[in-house]
Amino acid sequence: MADEERARRWRLAIGGEDEALPSGDQRLSAVLSALYDGPEDGNGKGKNRRGGLGRSAPSVARWMGDIREFFPAPVVQIVQKDAFERLGLRQMLMEPEFLAVVEADVDLVADLVSLRNAMPEKTKATARAVIAKVVAELMERLERRTAEALRGAVDKSKRTHRPRFADIDWPRTIRKNLHTWQAEHQTVIPERLVGFQRKQRRIVDLDEVILCVDQSGSMAQSVVYASIFSAVMASLPVVQTKLVCFDTAIVDLTDQLADPVEVLFGVQLGGGTDINQAVAYCEDRIERPTKAHLVLITDLYEGGNAQELVARVARLIGIGVNVVVLLALSDSGRPFYDPNLAEKMAALGAPVFACTPDQFPDLMATALRREDIHAWAAREDVKLVAGAADTPDRRIP
Numbered sequence: 001m002a003d004e005e006r007a008r009r010w011r012l013a014i015g016g017e018d019e020a021l022p023s024g025d026q027r028l029s030a031v032l033s034a035l036y037d038g039p040e041d042g043n044g045k046g047k048n049r050r051g052g053l054g055r056s057a058p059s060v061a062r063w064m065g066d067i068r069e070f071f072p073a074p075v076v077q078i079v080q081k082d083a084f085e086r087l088g089l090r091q092m093l094m095e096p097e098f099l100a101v102v103e104a105d106v107d108l109v110a111d112l113v114s115l116r117n118a119m120p121e122k123t124k125a126t127a128r129a130v131i132a133k134v135v136a137e138l139m140e141r142l143e144r145r146t147a148e149a150l151r152g153a154v155d156k157s158k159r160t161h162r163p164r165f166a167d168i169d170w171p172r173t174i175r176k177n178l179h180t181w182q183a184e185h186q187t188v189i190p191e192r193l194v195g196f197q198r199k200q201r202r203i204v205d206l207d208e209v210i211l212c213v214d215q216s217g218s219m220a221q222s223v224v225y226a227s228i229f230s231a232v233m234a235s236l237p238v239v240q241t242k243l244v245c246f247d248t249a250i251v252d253l254t255d256q257l258a259d260p261v262e263v264l265f266g267v268q269l270g271g272g273t274d275i276n277q278a279v280a281y282c283e284d285r286i287e288r289p290t291k292a293h294l295v296l297i298t299d300l301y302e303g304g305n306a307q308e309l310v311a312r313v314a315r316l317i318g319i320g321v322n323v324v325v326l327l328a329l330s331d332s333g334r335p336f337y338d339p340n341l342a343e344k345m346a347a348l349g350a351p352v353f354a355c356t357p358d359q360f361p362d363l364m365a366t367a368l369r370r371e372d373i374h375a376w377a378a379r380e381d382v383k384l385v386a387g388a389a390d391t392p393d394r395r396i397p
Contacts, residue, residue: 028070036082076103096126104134106331110220114269132261138228139260142357146232149361150239150368169194207291207368208240209233210282214298215245216273221330222297223267225357227253229329229364231260239368242285246278248303274304279312290320293367297326300341310341314348322367327385328354339385347387355382 067079080103102108112127119127172194180189213219213226223245230243234257242254245267256262275298286292294316302309317323325345328335335354346352351373355363359380366376377384 036086073103077105077107081107096123099123099126099130102130104130106134106138106221106224109134109224109264110269113224113264113267114217114220116265128261128265131264135228135260135264138225138357139232142228142361143232145358146229146361146364147236149365150233150236206238206240207293208242208287209293209295209364209368210242210244210285212278212282212294212296212298213243213245214273214275214278215247215251215267215269216299216301217269218299218301218336219297219328220269222326222328223269224264225329225360226297227260227263227267229357229360231257231263233364234258242282244278244282246274246281248272248274248277250278250281252281272303273298273301275300275302276304276306276309276312279309279316283312283316286316286321289316292320293322293324293364295324295326295364295367297329299327299335300325300338300345302338302341306341310344310348313345313350317348317350322370323348323350324363324367324373325350325352326355327352329357329360330354331356342385343387345387346385351377352385353377353382355380 067076071079099112109131112131116124116127173190173192174188176192176194177188177190180191181187182189211226211230213223215223227243230241230253233239233241234243234254241257242252243257243263245251245253247268249268251266251268253263253266256266275296279294279296282294286294296313313323325342327337327342337354342352359382362380363373363376366373374384376382
């Protein structure tokens with residue numbers, strides 16, 4: 001790094017009179033000063049504020065535009081998080097001008113969902129647009145992989161000569177058409193297609209998947225991702241999907257799965273936790289236990305009857321329900337959780353672990369095939385909770 005650039009960075013880091021900086025750096029310094037030259041530093045010592053975001057939304061919009069100009073998106077999200085925490089910018093989420101320029105991500109969606117009941121009507125439309133944008137990006141990222149992993153409607157034991165494009169068996173098709181080899185084009189012109197015949201499945205043949213999701217504040221990312229996956233799975237004709245969210249109350253969002261944005265607006269983030277009550281609700285709605293998969297997404301901090309919960313899960317496993325406990329469905333995959341209850345669940349034979357959204361499609365495909373999830377976790381380098389003696393509270397390493 002050149003000495004001049006090093007000196008410039010030190011001037012920006014240390015601060016000082018903005019007039020001593022070039023005009024472009026003055027703008028950058030003002031953006032940083034508005035956030036980090038607050039009344040207190042990290043040690044509680046006072047500092048002089050040279051600028052401020054103020055309380056007007058247009059001012060915040062300009063500030064957000066500046067940080068997006070100076071920093072890449074990952075850094076913008078870090079600065080936004082600092083702003084929410086240091087300057088109380090949750091109030092700014094109530095203002096549509098702010099939402100129009102904010103760098104949206106899963107955490108912001110969770111903030112908007114949690115604050116929607118306090119928003120004025122003029123802001124709700126903007127908030128919905130921000131959420132819809134993030135949902136669309138997540139759907140684009142996750143939908144195809146999920147669909148490919150879960151499509152169990154292809155019966156590879158039967159063949160057809162009029163397959164859909166996605167069902168063409170290319171190795172067999174090429175072998176059947178070798179006589180049409182075109183040397184000048186270095187290719188085969190297939191006269192006959194050979195493919196897999198789709199198996200028509202009746203509703204009574206379909207597996208049931210119930211996502212039972214803890215909507216307490218600590219599970220915010222998990223709620224967002226679970227809503228997306230529920231909507232994707234509900235669009236596939238190969239499984240019956242239900243979504244149940246809970247704290248001390250239960251919200252069945254199954255009828256809204258056609259619109260994931262509407263699903264998120266139906267979530268109530270925050271509040272206590274009654275896992276046993278939620279599992280009891282799901283138990284009543286299981287139609288065919290041997291074809292049912294209950295995915296319980298919770299940190300297992302039970303505010304209800306933990307003993308009854310363990311007995312209920314044991315009963316479900318006993319009648320053939322495939323129970324999977326996810327401690328988090330988040331980008332980090334590193335949750336806080338109640339180890340005592342986690343180990344009791346694991347001792348029943350239920351896999352207990354956390355996973356990322358990218359791992360979830362393969363997990364569900366493994367569950368639907370009723371294959372060994374412990375073996376899947378070993379391949380994915382996912383650490384499962386062991387059903388052992390009680391240990392102190394911890395994170396999954």
